[in-house]
Amino acid sequence: MSKKGFSLAEILIVVVVASVLVAISVPNFLKTIEKENARQAMTYLRLIRSAQKVYHSNHGTYVNCADVAAIRTNLGIEINNGDYSFTVTGADGTTFTANATKGASSITLTADCVWAKTDDLTYVTLPTSC
Helix, strand or coil: CCCCCCCHHHHHHHHHHHHHHHHHHHHHHHHHHHHHHHHHHHHHHHHHHHHHHHHHHHHCCCCCECCHHHHHHHHCCCCCCCCCEEEEECCCCCCCEEEEEECCEEEEEECCCCEEECCCCCCCCCCCCC
C-alpha cells in the first residue's frame, strides 16, 4: 500500500517554521516603514524651510502655519499629512521652527538649519546639514 499526502506532524512542522519566520520578519518590516516615514517627514521639513526662506525674501518675515492647509495657503507648497502632521511655530522676522509630529514624537528644523528630535525616535538619524 502506498502512502500519499502529508502527515499531520509534517504539516505542523511547516506551520511552526512559517510562523517563526513571520514573527522574525514582521517587526523588521514595520521598523523599515517607520524609518521611511521619518525620512519623508524630514524631506517635507526641508521643503517647508525652503518655502519659508522664499516667503521671508518677499515679505521680510516668516509665517506661522497651524496645519498643512495653512502651509499650502501661505507657503504655496504641496505636502501631505501622512503619519506625521506639520506645523510652523515661533515665526517672526528672524526665525521659525518647522515641526513634524506623530503622537508624542516629533522632528524639528529651524530657520538656522538646526535639527532636533524626541528621544523615542532612536531609529531616526538626523541630517548634519540642510
